[in-house]
Amino acid sequence: MATSVRAxxxxxxxxxxxxxxxxxxxxxxxxxxxxxxxxRWDLKAIPYVFIAPFFLTFAAFGLFPLIYTGWLSLNxxxxxxxxxxxxxxxxxxxxxxxxxxxxxxxxFTIGVIATVPQLLMALGLAxxxxxxxxxxxxxxxxxxxxxxxxxxAATLVFAQLFNTDYGMINGVLGWVxxxxxxxxxxKWPAQIAISVIVTWRWTGYNALIYLAAMQAVPQDLYEAxxxxxxxxxxxxxxxxxxxxxxxIFFTIIVSTIGATQLFGEPMLFGGSVGISGGSGNQFQxxxxxxxxxxxxxxxxxxxxxxxxxxxxxxxxxxxxxALVSRHNxxxxxx
Amino acid sequence: MAHTLDRSPAESGIPxxxxxxxxxxxxxxTAGRQHHAGPLTYVLLVVAxxxxxxxxxxxxxxxxxxxxxxxxxxxxxxxxxxxxDNLSFAWNQVDMGEALINxxxxxxxxxxxTVLFSTLAGFAFAKLPFRGRGMLLSLVVATMTxxxxxxxxxxxxxxxxxxxxxxxQSVVLPSLVAAFGVFFMRQFLVEALPMELVEAARMxxxxxLRIIWHVVFPxxxxxxxxxxxLVFVQAWNDFFWPFIALTPDGNPTLQVALxxxxxxxxxxxxxxxxxxxxxxxxxxxxxxxxxxKHIVGGITAGAVKS
Numbered sequence: 001m002a003t004s005v006r007a008x009x010x011x012x013x014x015x016x017x018x019x020x021x022x023x024x025x026x027x028x029x030x031x032x033x034x035x036x037x038x039x040r041w042d043l044k045a046i047p048y049v050f051i052a053p054f055f056l057t058f059a060a061f062g063l064f065p066l067i068y069t070g071w072l073s074l075n076x077x078x079x080x081x082x083x084x085x086x087x088x089x090x091x092x093x094x095x096x097x098x099x100x101x102x103x104x105x106x107x108f109t110i111g112v113i114a115t116v117p118q119l120l121m122a123l124g125l126a127x128x129x130x131x132x133x134x135x136x137x138x139x140x141x142x143x144x145x146x147x148x149x150x151x152x153a154a155t156l157v158f159a160q161l162f163n164t165d166y167g168m169i170n171g172v173l174g175w176v177x178x179x180x181x182x183x184x185x186x187k188w189p190a191q192i193a194i195s196v197i198v199t200w201r202w203t204g205y206n207a208l209i210y211l212a213a214m215q216a217v218p219q220d221l222y223e224a225x226x227x228x229x230x231x232x233x234x235x236x237x238x239x240x241x242x243x244x245x246x247x248i249f250f251t252i253i254v255s256t257i258g259a260t261q262l263f264g265e266p267m268l269f270g271g272s273v274g275i276s277g278g279s280g281n282q283f284q285x286x287x288x289x290x291x292x293x294x295x296x297x298x299x300x301x302x303x304x305x306x307x308x309x310x311x312x313x314x315x316x317x318x319x320x321x322a323l324v325s326r327h328n329x330x331x332x333x334x
Numbered sequence: 335m336a337h338t339l340d341r342s343p344a345e346s347g348i349p350x351x352x353x354x355x356x357x358x359x360x361x362x363x364t365a366g367r368q369h370h371a372g373p374l375t376y377v378l379l380v381v382a383x384x385x386x387x388x389x390x391x392x393x394x395x396x397x398x399x400x401x402x403x404x405x406x407x408x409x410x411x412x413x414x415x416x417x418x419d420n421l422s423f424a425w426n427q428v429d430m431g432e433a434l435i436n437x438x439x440x441x442x443x444x445x446x447x448t449v450l451f452s453t454l455a456g457f458a459f460a461k462l463p464f465r466g467r468g469m470l471l472s473l474v475v476a477t478m479t480x481x482x483x484x485x486x487x488x489x490x491x492x493x494x495x496x497x498x499x500x501x502x503q504s505v506v507l508p509s510l511v512a513a514f515g516v517f518f519m520r521q522f523l524v525e526a527l528p529m530e531l532v533e534a535a536r537m538x539x540x541x542x543l544r545i546i547w548h549v550v551f552p553x554x555x556x557x558x559x560x561x562x563x564l565v566f567v568q569a570w571n572d573f574f575w576p577f578i579a580l581t582p583d584g585n586p587t588l589q590v591a592l593x594x595x596x597x598x599x600x601x602x603x604x605x606x607x608x609x610x611x612x613x614x615x616x617x618x619x620x621x622x623x624x625x626x627k628h629i630v631g632g633i634t635a636g637a638v639k640s
Contacts, residue, residue, distance in 0.1 A: 039541065046458075048464065050454040050458035050462070051516075053511050054455045054511045054513070055470075057508070058477055062480065062485055065485030065488035066480065069485065128371070128375045128378055128382075129379070131371035132369065133371050139379050139382075141630070142383035142387055144386075144630060145387055145622060148567060149390065149618075150570070150588070150614055150615065152614065153610075154389070154611075156607055156608060156610075156611045157390075157393045157396075157608060158389065159596070160404065161389065161392065168392070168408075171409055204386055257481065261481045261482070261574070263574050264574065268592075268597075274597065287574070294487055294490075295578070307483045310483055310484070311480070311484055
């Protein structure tokens with residue numbers, strides 16, 4: 001995150017900037033003028049040569065498309081046709097479109113259901129893994145296994161497990177004495193099922209990130225807390241959590257970015273009606289709506305406007321995060 | 335972060351959770367791990383491991399039954415005897431074999447080029463003074479937050495104009511280098527590469543390419559390996575853009591082929607669909623089983639230090 005590049009979870013100061021190199025003066029100027037010219041040129045230009053591949057790739061495949069998408073969003077464009085200028089019409093159309101509000105709301109609710117329990121469970125798991133354990137390596141790799149599973153593979157497996165008629169999850173529920181749940185066609189069950197897929201894939205990954213941050217917490221903080229008679233739970237709340245706050249922020253931001261872009265899980269979960277997010281659009285996310293507008297309806301201007309709304313949402317989240325972390329730094333007097 | 339220098343993790347500010355580059359080296363006993371785990375901890379961890387692994391186990395079970403059996407309640411819990419039949423059907427009839435080769439090509443190219451370019455850029459940002467360094471590094475980090483949704487529409491038009499639709503280069507080229515990789519290598523090299531080494535090589539009159547080859551690459555090797563694995567996994571599993579740029583019946587990666595199966599493009603049964611999922615997952619699981627420790631280190635180093 002741009003705002004927290006220098007912050008470090010363990011509270012240590014950022015690494016000192018490397019001393020700037022004294023340059024070619026370290027070397028006696030050689031009589032062969034061309035060599036030293038070449039050498040000086042090498043020293044001046046080479047950093048730019050090294051960073052060029054990234055910035056060229058970004059310019060071609062990131063920045064240019066980003067700006068062009070912004071321009072397209074102000075036009076009416078049919079797939080394969082020429083753009084006609086419409087100003088903000090695409091955006092005003094979105095504001096009055098029930099499909100857009102539905103998708104925005106779904107993105108938000110699935111995002112919350114998929115992110116909040118996931119990060120809380122990850123925090124708990126990290127705490128457990130932080131004890132002295134037998135088989136630590138096994139547990140780490142086991143909870144990371146879902147991360148190795150692709151969106152497509154995970155969703156296809158869970159779609160079977162969540163199948164209303166023959167899926168194992170309804171089977172287990174029936175065995176315990178519940179009625180079968182309609183996981184695909186009812187709104188909230190479908191959103192919960194999709195959130196379960198996201199949670200399954202990412203909980204272990206976040207737990208390992210928290211674990212690394214927890215292990216960087218200085219031991220003497222815990223010792224001091226113990227001497228003050230703090231229980232283990234108290235130590236977790238008053239020592240562990242505050243110490244890894246920057247890392248928690250990092251995971252919240254990354255998960256939020258991910259949740260805003262949800263596409264593959266709802267699409268594949270919905271099977272033949274995946275693009276529309278179920279037969280009643282009950283789990284159509286912004287990404288799905290954008291894809292539907294662009295590649296099914298062929299309205300590229302509308303699709304571009306949705307993409308830009310997504311960027312604005314993320315900027316909003318980033319702004320809030322920046323404010324909160326600044327507020328926190330002020331409180332710490334740092 | 336993998337660490338080859340003779341500095342303790344604590345000294346260099348690297349979380350000691352990160353495993354060492356050398357396999358078999360023990361984790362340091364560090365702060366926070368102050369108590370032995372009680373039985374409840376083990377129970378909860380076993381539950382977490384079970385929940386993590388069960389869907390993968392069940393994927394294998396479902397891929398070893400007939401299509402009819404998979405859609406019968408109660409769902410099968412033990413492997414059947416149809417795995418080889420399903421594999422050969424998926425391989426030959428719905429071209430999962432071709433998709434596997436395509437995915438291997440794409441993920442390898444993306445991983446190699448990302449590692450190479452990220453190391454060069456990371457070295458420049460870590461150790462070379464140049465005008466605008468801080469600002470440009472912030473820009474690199476900022477680009478990480480831009481969702482792919484913002485570029486796919488023009489990208490789709492570009493690859494269609496170039497005649498690359500449904501060609502693998504359309505998914506390789508936009509991923510030649512990643513902001514995450516640049517930042518990751520910079521974070522590693524700032525601490526792992528002593529400036530004296532670079533200076534000494536400069537004194538000897540070495541030009542930059544020699545320094546890269548003889549000084550930077552040897553020091554960065556463990557981080558390059560971790561980054562390569564992370565990027566390989568990401569490229570292997572990438573979905574959104576490949577789904578737009580490729581078609582299931584043309585030149586798909588595994589994920590695009592799976593999406594085609596899941597959407598019912600082919601009239602295949604659920605056992606074959608899940609066999610496809612298995613073909614996509616198993617190669618990466620093998621990578622994790624052998625190199626999981628280093629991947630764990632890479633993930634944590636990339637996040638904790640940002």
